[in-house]
Amino acid sequence: MPVIQLIKGLREQIVEQLRDDILAGRLPEGTALREIELSEQFGVSRGPIREALQQLTHEGVVVAQRNRGVHVAPLAPEEIRELVTPIRRTIETYALRLFFDDINDDDFDIWNQILNRLELACRRRDYAAIAEQDIALHRSFLQRAGQPDLMAIWSVLVARVRHHFRETHLSYDDAMEIHAEHRALIACFCHGDVEVAVTELEENIA
Numbered sequence: 001m002p003v004i005q006l007i008k009g010l011r012e013q014i015v016e017q018l019r020d021d022i023l024a025g026r027l028p029e030g031t032a033l034r035e036i037e038l039s040e041q042f043g044v045s046r047g048p049i050r051e052a053l054q055q056l057t058h059e060g061v062v063v064a065q066r067n068r069g070v071h072v073a074p075l076a077p078e079e080i081r082e083l084v085t086p087i088r089r090t091i092e093t094y095a096l097r098l099f100f101d102d103i104n105d106d107d108f109d110i111w112n113q114i115l116n117r118l119e120l121a122c123r124r125r126d127y128a129a130i131a132e133q134d135i136a137l138h139r140s141f142l143q144r145a146g147q148p149d150l151m152a153i154w155s156v157l158v159a160r161v162r163h164h165f166r167e168t169h170l171s172y173d174d175a176m177e178i179h180a181e182h183r184a185l186i187a188c189f190c191h192g193d194v195e196v197a198v199t200e201l202e203e204n205i206a
Helices: 003-024 035-042 044-061 082-104 105-124 127-145 148-160 164-169 176-191 194-204
Strands: 062-065 068-070
Touching: 003 035, 003 044, 003 127, 003 148, 003 164, 003 176, 035 044, 044 062, 044 148, 082 127, 082 194, 105 127, 105 176, 127 148, 127 164, 127 176, 127 194, 176 194
Parallel strands: none
Antiparallel strands: 062 068
């Protein structure tokens, strides 16, 4: 049992790191992800690497092709963004409604940790890290809802339009505005009005 838990923990850590690197743009589309190289990078055997790549394939973050290996999934055409954005709003606001009445101090602790990392990234104008924390905050809503099917759909959508996050962030004159908007979003959760929170979340997803 301890061995199984260790392997599972390794896989989850690898999935999170690779996912964040891909969604933040540190690993561009088409980048080859080779088991041998990744096992050396993470200092683990190829088993957890293989499992991590399988999970990311299911999420749509990477694609696996026979005789070509595993590569970072391509970006969706720009016109797809107009389709994806309203779907994201529907999924995330639905998730928010599912858990809104049960929000507790632990939730705010998690969100504040993400917001603190986002603030640091904004101060440094580190747009890869900004995208990473922006996505992490929105992902946390899906995680909190506890609906694997919603998370699966959301992950595929975000993977395909990940470049949109960076483009949107670059449009701000002051990167700190990005942090302020997300801080305001979480602050409105304190008021206990789900309709206000839903409206704020919808406006945040552009």
